[in-house]
Amino acid sequence: MSTTQEQRPIRCLVAKVGLDGHDRGAHVITRAFRDAGFEVVYSGLHRSPDEIVQATVQEDVDVLGISILSGAHNTLVPKILDGLEEYGAKEDTLVVLGGIVPEKDEEKLETRGVAAIFGPGASMDDAVQFVRENAPGR
């Protein structure tokens, strides 16, 4: 089937979680992903970890991008990861983080299963490239 490859864009969920109203970054990355030819599901603001898990499982996305600038990443992100595990979705979902995450927290999150963290100043192309190279595929 030579045509299957073109017919299958990378699917992403761009998620805003918790009490964090800063969605400029999420919007920008959503557009960048769209322009890169990805299918992007956008969660909208103020979602709970449960909602993000539900959406990730149901949409069967290759990539979950969590945008978080509230400083609550150490609480919220592990909750999401555990939820994914519960539904058997953690293994084949690439989880990336964007926003403000202090360096000292990065390692802990990465050992929990976050594949990459894009902080302030990260380039759009790098993010797109990283997703292209690491999206697990279906």
Next chain:
Amino acid sequence: MDGKQIGDRPGESDVLGRLLDGDHRALARAITWIENRSPGYRELVAGLHEHTGDAAVIGITGSPGAGKSTLVDKLAAAYRADGLTVGVIAVDPSSPFTGGAVLGDRIRMGSNVGDMDVFVRSMSARGSLGGVSLATADAVKALDAFGKDRILVETVGAGQNEIDVVKTADTVAVLLQPGSGDDVQMLKAGILEIADVFCVNKADRDGVDRVVNELREMLDLRNDDAAAAAGHHGTAGVAADGTHGTDDADSTDSVDDDTDDGDRTATSSDGEPTTWEPPIVETVATQGEGVGAFRDALDDHRTYLDRSGRLEAIGRTRAAEEIRALLREDANRLVAEEIESRGGIEALAGAVAARETDPYTVADGVLEPLAECVREQRQR
């Protein structure tokens, strides 16, 4: 990585079995394979088919911003309150240039948080003509086989593709809002004929009465126009559609049979006194007002379909449509292979553009060996 077969990877075995057992992840993966046309998806859908037919499928369409997603969200909540499980498929357009898409319908769906028995799936149109409607129909099957009681298919009512998508539904609701000239335009574009229920949303705004009146007028006109109202919706579609069909399709026995079926039911239902007048329901989806009435109207239509025997007719119509669409797709692929073996479409197009040959000769040349093969096989 795309050469792999379904079920090759750990955790992907027996998706069909797990789906039927109620595993959400398996359902999600099944729909992914359906969307991607992954190798082996046909066996999957074939396996699903016998488990389908229990869900009521409702299509919801309307112009952008009419409030479809919000209404779908509230409707799903209403069904949940009745103890019914719900599947939602939200189709959004994709960019014809990059193939990328932003699927934003989930943003409006917050009423069913943490309730896995509302399964929402966003799909993009992926640019392929007619491909969405096939994928949607198959995704509906997955939700149906999974055991969802109500399946809502939501799409922007903007063109033929969307109308095709909505045809996968037993009941079609068209959503309008006050103060938008677009809606009347949309009705002109043929959406009027496919509606079983009209819903005027944002009914707390000015101009509701005008929209409702305009709608009434158009419905009255239609009724005056034609006693042909008897051949409403699906069945009318078959009669018109049965005449089309390429040589390829006609040569297949099953297609012929199904076409006949459709025609027969169309005539027999002429004698049926039961007809359906599309009701007009007013809602304020953001507040949940009128959602109960909307749900009742949908249920009424379902009851009507059941009692009038039209549900069966729609089922047959849809089966015929599906067979035709699949055959078209498969035939296209076969033709694409043949074109490839003749040096690709670019070379052929170049020859035509340079006036060395003409499109008809090229088409005949490509198709003739295929047609010959088919005829030979049939004679045996």
